[in-house]
Each structure stands twice: as structure tokens, then as C-alpha cells.
Amino acid sequence: MPPTAPTLIGSVRRALLLLETVAEHGEITAKRLSRMTGIPLATTYHLLRTLAHDGYLHHEHGAYRLGTSVPRLAGQRHGPATRLPDWLRVLRDELTAPVYYGVLDGGEVELVAYADSPDLPAIEEWTPFATSAHAHAVGQCLLAQLDADARRGYLAHHPVTRLTPRTVRDEEALMRRLAAVRRGAPVHEIEEYVLGTVCAAVPLTVGGVVSAVGFSLPLAERSRLRPTARLLRQRLERTLVAQAFAVMP
Known part of the structure; x- marks a missing residue:
């Protein structure tokens, strides 16, 4: 297995954890996400930028919320969060x-x-x-x-x-x-x-x-x-x- 595989798997897990945390809180800053998930702030910023670029998150006024691509993951609209x-x-x-x-x-x-x-x-x-x-x-x-x-x-x-x-x-x-x-x-x-x-x-x-x-x-x-x-x-x-x-x- 290539040496980068564990890093890629870890990145996917961290990205999913960030998405789950945003979904739970509705709208949240990068610093709070880092603190709540334990993911280093620099890594958090990097993953958030990627998720926002792909439409899974929306960044506005310094906070993140779920983006328009998220419903594709479950086949339905997201709700209370x-x-x-x-x-x-x-x-x-x-x-x-x-x-x-x-x-x-x-x-x-x-x-x-x-x-x-x-x-x-x-x-x-x-x-x-x-x-x-x-x-x-x-x-x-x-x-x-x-x-x-x-x-x-x-x-x-x-x-x-x-x-x-x-x-x-x-x-x-x-x-x-x-x-x-x-x-x-x-x-x-x-x-x-x-x-x-x-x-x-x-x-x-x-x-x-x-x-x-x-x-x-x-x-x-x-x-x-x-x-x-x-x-x-x-x-x-x-x-x-x-x-x-x-x-x-």
C-alpha cells in the first residue's frame, strides 16, 4: 500500500468529522471546529477550504454551515441544523x-x-x-x-x-x-x-x-x-x- 494511504484515510475521517460537527451546530467558526474536534487549526482550515470549494460547506462572515452539495450524500434536504x-x-x-x-x-x-x-x-x-x-x-x-x-x-x-x-x-x-x-x-x-x-x-x-x-x-x-x-x-x-x-x- 502506498505510504500516503493512511494519510488520505485520516483526511477523509477528519473531513467527515468536520461535516458532522457543522451539521450538529448549524453554523460554526473554524477555531471552534478545531477546538471541538481536536483537529489542528491549520488542518481544519485546509479541510474546510476543500469542503467549501466542493460545495459541502458554505463560508460566510467567518463561519461555516452546510452547503448545497450535502443533500446529495443522503438524497434529502438537511433540516434543523x-x-x-x-x-x-x-x-x-x-x-x-x-x-x-x-x-x-x-x-x-x-x-x-x-x-x-x-x-x-x-x-x-x-x-x-x-x-x-x-x-x-x-x-x-x-x-x-x-x-x-x-x-x-x-x-x-x-x-x-x-x-x-x-x-x-x-x-x-x-x-x-x-x-x-x-x-x-x-x-x-x-x-x-x-x-x-x-x-x-x-x-x-x-x-x-x-x-x-x-x-x-x-x-x-x-x-x-x-x-x-x-x-x-x-x-x-x-x-x-x-x-x-x-x-x-
Whole structure:
């Protein structure tokens, strides 16, 4: 047998593992795929590029989802695993704002997917969302769902830093703010991550996964922040959990 055969078989197995993981999570970044599968990041990127080129994956906004070639493998359309991104796009249109979905994975904050458009551009990630949860609404919403020890554990690795003059000033001020967030209530922030932008996020916990859905608006539309957050909460309660995650009859 040629010496390359084991490598080729291993590559096929790793590619299938990546496809299975994407199918399970709906839309996911390369870094998270690497972490969840144990496949080295460089190998993950190489396989993802190949799968995307052949149509088995679709790459958009830094995340991967199943592509148009996947149904050929089973002779049918793929279903629930692709619904979350679809609902993000629906929410984007209903809220008239870019929408973001973030999770806590292994104690780390990660932006899994987002939906924007040329008219509703997403916030530029000028400093990593994963290390600046204290400054943006999705991150604050995720941290608010933890107990105090878990919050301090995150902040021990990602200390509070002033990203704008309006960013929360220190860890103790952030801890007090998070402790005051009522269960299930939206979290708001005004120009804390980037000047000229306001954000809000609503907690969403399904199947034990701590997550949050948020949106951003230009500062000029600040008056829309709280009513839009209330609308988002209503939409999540009434439809997203039932239809996007298929956990209700």
C-alpha cells in the first residue's frame, strides 16, 4: 500500500468529522471546529477550504454551515441544523438591525454566527469579542447567566479594559452590574465596545447551552434600543425556541 494511504484515510475521517460537527451546530467558526474536534487549526482550515470549494460547506462572515452539495450524500434536504442562521436572518429583518448569536463554550465567549446586510452592517470586530465580553452586550448577557465565581474565572483570564470612555471602569463595577440583571432580562450597552454604536442582547438557554442573541444600532437610533430589545425577547420566547431549535411540539 502506498505510504500516503493512511494519510488520505485520516483526511477523509477528519473531513467527515468536520461535516458532522457543522451539521450538529448549524453554523460554526473554524477555531471552534478545531477546538471541538481536536483537529489542528491549520488542518481544519485546509479541510474546510476543500469542503467549501466542493460545495459541502458554505463560508460566510467567518463561519461555516452546510452547503448545497450535502443533500446529495443522503438524497434529502438537511433540516434543523440549518435553522438557526435562517432565524437570525429573519430576526435581522424584523428588528431592522444586524443580529448576533453568541455562546459560552468551555468558559469562553464566542460569537458563533451573525446576520447583517449592506444596509445593516455588523459591528467591526476591532478587538476580539472573545476577550472583551465585559464591553459588548452579547458578552455581558452571557456573563450575567453565570454565578459570581464563574464570572470572576472568566475575568481572571480576560481582565476588564477600557475600550472606550464609556466602557465599565473595573471588575467590581462590572460584577455589580451583572448581579443586578434580572433573570431573562435584556442587557444594554451604550458605546462601551465601540463609539457610535449601541447594543442589546437577550439570554437564551436551550439544551444546557448558555447563549445570547443580540443586535446593534447606530448611536443616532438610540431611542430604538429598549423597544427593539423587548421585541427581540418576545420573538425569542414565542418562535425562535420552538421553530429554530425544535424543542417544542
